[in-house]
Amino acid sequence: MRGTLVVLGAFLLASLGISYAKPDFAQEKPGSAEPKITPEDAAKKNPVPPTSDGLAEVRKLYSYNCAMCHGKIGDGKGDLAADMKLDLRDWRDGSSLDKLTDGELFWIISNGKGKMPGEGDRTKERVRWNFVNLVRSFARKDAGDKPKTESPLS
Numbered sequence: 001m002r003g004t005l006v007v008l009g010a011f012l013l014a015s016l017g018i019s020y021a022k023p024d025f026a027q028e029k030p031g032s033a034e035p036k037i038t039p040e041d042a043a044k045k046n047p048v049p050p051t052s053d054g055l056a057e058v059r060k061l062y063s064y065n066c067a068m069c070h071g072k073i074g075d076g077k078g079d080l081a082a083d084m085k086l087d088l089r090d091w092r093d094g095s096s097l098d099k100l101t102d103g104e105l106f107w108i109i110s111n112g113k114g115k116m117p118g119e120g121d122r123t124k125e126r127v128r129w130n131f132v133n134l135v136r137s138f139a140r141k142d143a144g145d146k147p148k149t150e151s152p153l154s
């Protein structure tokens with residue numbers, strides 16, 4: 001008798017587990033909504049350090065694929081953005097991206113967001129991380145990038 005109860009209990013627990021799991025699966029059904037950034041995505045660290053070679057490589061891609069919206073200098077004033085009446089961030093202002101992590105920028109570049117098309121299918125992961133470096137670099141020029149100890153005489 002006891003044995004039967006244990007088996008029954010295990011069965012009940014298992015079926016509970018299944019019914020708990022259901023809403024999770026339901027959320028991922030296609031067509032319900034746009035894909036969402038998960039906390040794990042947002043926490044991803046950029047594995048690609050910014051180098052002049054890496055930046056030069058994506059700068060070219062940027063001029064073909066991104067500048068028409070985000071502007072050659074990252075000011076968000078590309079022709080297409082104007083045509084589409086998009087209100088884009090001015091990346092030259094360092095604080096414009098303060099609230100977004102590298103992981104979030106990477107995710108948006110990969111998957112797109114709203115009116116922005118994603119790059120995921122046509123560019124390698126390494127290149128997309130370099131896009132993140134490039135996007136961040138628009139603000140760096142006048143934002144505390146000065147050499148610390150160099151004197152004009154040395």
Ligand code: HEC
Pocket residue numbers: 062065066067068069070080081086088089100105106108109113114115116117119131135
């Ligand atoms: C059709 C115009 C368009 C093109 C082309 C485009 N974007 Fe965007 N991008 C947007 C819009 C609109 C947003 C804001 C999306 C939102 O928050 O709803 C955005 C947001 C972003 C963001 C998030 C930070 C922010 O400023 O909101 C990044 C990073 C980004 N774009 C990078 C790129 C890169 C890199 C490319 C080229 C590979 C690119 N975009 C091409 C329109 C565009």
